[in-house]
Amino acid sequence: MYSVTATTTPLRLSATGISKTVCVGSLYVLAGGHHYSTLQSIRVRYSPVSLSSTTSKRSLSSASPKSAIKEFFPRVETKQIIEAESAWKHPVYTEEQMRSIRTEHRKARTWSDRFALAMVQGLRWGMDFVTGYRHPPKGDVKDPKAVTKFTMTERQWLNRVLFLESVAGVPGMVAGMLRHLRSLRTMRRDNGWIETLLEEAYNERMHLLTFMKIAEPGLFMRLMVLGAQGVYFNGLFISYLISPRTCHRFVGYLEEEAVLTYTRVIQEIEAGNLPEWEKMEAPEIAVKYWQMPEGHRSMLDLMLYVRADEAKHREVNHTLGNLNQKEDPNPYTAVFRDSKKPRPSKGGDLMKPTGWEREEVI
Template sequence: MLTVNKTDLVRHHVPVTMADRFAFRLVGGLSTVASVLFSKRYGNRAVVLETVAAVPAMVSATLLHLRCLRRMVDDHGWIRTLMVEAENQRAHLMSFVAIARPSGWQRFLIVLAQGAFYNSYFLLHLLSPRTAYRVAGYMSEQAIQGYTRYLEDLESGVQTDIEAPAFAIDYWHLSPQAKISEMLVSMRADEAIHRDIQHAFADALVAGKLLPDLPATDLDAGSSIGLDEKRLDAS
């Protein structure tokens, strides 16, 4: 089990190269557009963003799988880790869908956003894997900030801290009386791990390596950087 503390939540990869700055500005622009379109209801904004957020890990897993096949090398469990991340992001989406049912117009936007982002990200990953991983890392950084703001609104009473959906309670093994705030704490901890994984892949490519160094967590034991158990403590 991994622990996500306050330092982990504010960790930020400072853009150094031109590719880093491109990735950072791209994610910032996407976040601004989402905020303008869905500023009144965070749940609706999250539904759209999570349909896009689940794309990078799936694309990365597919291309890493093919690359390892071409080079005939072991992936050391990283493909599975990326697949777990994609599944985890989908769980985020399903939790928000249970709170904010998307309208027909929003579903149309989701189709457009996902189609455009998937193809663009796939092409970016082919042209510059390092930049693609960095984009995904910055997306997780934005998600952490968004969940933190949402939690602050719940704590201040700006938004009502209603009961968490049954799906979220089951997925994160929350108490039966869990509130949305508890669900968000778990999601924010997940995103901190996604951020570190994606930035680690970008850093590895900068260093001329195919894969990041293996973490202390045993990937082959079924933990996949702690995401399989979904039990992360946030303090």
């Protein structure tokens, strides 16, 4: 039972779900995930980001007052349970580690690498087209009109990252699922691969949940995600059965593009080109997941954390792509004989953008 305090007689409303503050005329109401059709002039008291100034013809994301009342991905509470804890605790990144991330590219060495790179380039073109992504070519652009042509607003960046994160969680789940089934089928150990792959999928899903707290995707975006996920899942399913090594290389190259995307977002925020994000704080779900310290919970900090995750996925998948897919243990869950040498880790203390070579870890 939730209470509403007015200047006259108290009004009581019954609702379920997580509370959200809305304004009814001059009254502030704690409401759950329901729409109250009998109340007029309901509007949201606080919205994480205002996108009204960046309206486009094709609505990919929406944060309208009407839809913002509904809570997406609500935290479920019961009579005896407060919330469900995750078994995967995210490693703590230092600011120095996150600032040291750089965009790098692993050169294609085999036909498998070249095929994976070509597939990523094709996917990148399609993603750019769907999300309206634009960025100036390398080099200085002196013409002001050319700079304006490639300007990206907060809404356009959100369109891109929402689409990116909605499909980024697919590869780890597909690979982990198939390796799990093979382990059952062959009655052999998987040597630590499944845990890392499923944790990667979980991490990418947390990225999506975080950005969903900032802007709700519109109908067009939802349809695009639905179609892309269907094609992407089935394509990866068949591809991983044929060549797991190629799939890991594909994801490694895909994460290179993700690091590039978030690096450009960070540069735009630091340059003052995204004013709505300069003083905005990261959602609570992000603060808890990344254990963001006080004073470092801005949108800029959030992008630094997400980029560090993508950089780690880049390293992990390039490393897994270098290994014997059936016999080698996963170096990210392994205990090494010589602990003094640099070794792969789950955290951001030692990252190799192009991955660890097999002879370095096996």
